[in-house]
Amino acid sequence: MTEPLIQMKNIEKHFGSVIALAGVSVDVIPGECHCLLGDNGAGKSTFIKTMSGVHQPTAGEILFEGRPMNFADPRDAMAAGIATVHQHLAMIPLMSVARNFFMGNEPVKKIAGINFLDAKKADEVTMAEMKKMGINLRGPDQAVGTLSGGERQTVAIARAVHFGAKVLILDEPTSALGVRQTSNVLATIDKVRKQGVAVVFITHNVRHAMAVGDRFTVLNRGKTLGTAMKGQITPEELQDLMAGGQELATLEGSLGGTV
């Protein structure tokens, strides 16, 4: 087995009196897609935010490439090659697509010793990357506020794929996507994984998880219910675990197997 890129050990995160994470351990391995699953409020987003430098864990240890890491803020994590698509996308509606795409990572060119924004490069890269994702933009200067929800999500994903040199974290990236864009995202996950990038993929859709996941961790109320490898678990078992194990079977009967 390849050496884990990130080891999260017994991560706890408290928000005042709320215990969002009560000791979660997860390994992220290069070339693998690690699916995080679990109910609403299980702590998935909180967990990946400690990985991407947004939150500092209350307790627990994070090892990055074998060394303890302390990302003070997301900028540190990005510099280390960790890119994230947050559930709330982290896009600024008033700004253009290209400016959003490169927010925090702007390309620069030197003119007379001063660093200026390389707007031409930013525009070209943005258009090219968006085309790859199957979305044709009207122009790189179109404001993100004028995009549809799915188009916005695609910009955020394209951005993370572009900058995620080592780790790509996707928090429910397909929740607003159409069929074609979803398969595109799943294909992209597969592609970057093959290039040796470690992917962390949060989803509520078992079929999507089974399609690209190598490893599945289910969270429930801030704790791990366990990690399973691909092939060790059936979609039905996974589904039951995600719902906390109970009731779904009875529900499934009454809903005619649609869940």
Place this chain on the structure above:
Amino acid sequence: MAATDQTDERVKEISRFRQALIRPELGGIVGTIAVFTFFLLFAFDSGMFAAQGVMNWGIVSAQFMIIAVGACLLMIAGEFDLSVGSMIGFAGMMIAVFGVVLAWPMWLAIIITFALCLAIGALNGFIVIRTGLPSFIVTLAFLFILRGFTIYIPQTLESKTIIGGIRDAAEGDWLAPLFGAKIGKPIFQWLGDAGVIGVFERGNRMGEPVVDGIPMMMVWAVILIVFGHVLLTKTRFGNWIFAAGGDAESARNSGVPVNMVKISMFMFTAFCATIFAICQVMEFGSAGADRGLLKEFEAIIAVVIGGALLTGGYGSVLGAALGALIFGVVQQGLFFAGVESSLFRVFLGLILLGAVILNTYIRRVITGER
């Protein structure tokens, strides 16, 4: 995926003309044209457009521009500074205290005043960031604190609220001319000799042109506008300013050093206020405890006329500069036109309303805001 290679068939062709018009500065441009048309029609013979008249409203506009640039960048970064006016009074008073009362060399007084004011700007920003309070409240507190010191200090030291003698103290100093001098004097002398601009007919300045140079206040206005515009639109830091004001949380999560950006914009606003103050005391030769009153609102109005969004994340330095120009021209122009000066406020209110309505419409078109 062949379809994605074509241009989007769902977009209507937008004419070049319309595209060129739809920009954040449009409100400012239209307002400027309207104001100049108005005064060209109604006050052309008043001397408003002769050399002296141009210099008159030019200077006032330049003053507004200097503080508007700072207020503009800060507003785009999502914050306000209501202490600008008090900062102007305070900075001017500090120049007088260090340079005249304590009789330090003027260059030292200037440098220390800058350092002090930048530190106060940083403190403003730091408190806003740390407490998460609205900058409106924090800087309102500094509006009172700084104004209080500006009155208290000269009263305690000199038992008066106006300290003069600054021009004498600045005589021969190497740094003071950067704020108090006029440039291009030979050109204006030549223009006067050539009869392009008027010359004094009698008195001890006979033969000298009525306008004998461009004051540093105007030079600073141009420098700051160019700097602010380039910083905002052509650099990575500019992108951070937009991002910090657009949505601080998202910007932070995308790796933008939001706190640093906001604090430096508070410092830049303080910097602009200090430049304003020093140019002013050099021109007047004195510092007064009531200087800069209400300037913060004038700056904010200029910025809003110029197309910036009060809640941050959107705006233009060029627009703010035009807003300041409108402000200056209207204020001085009504005087030239011989109109009752109270009408200035009526006029200003109408322009503010008109520009903001136009700006809101344009912003909706550009950003798809609903």
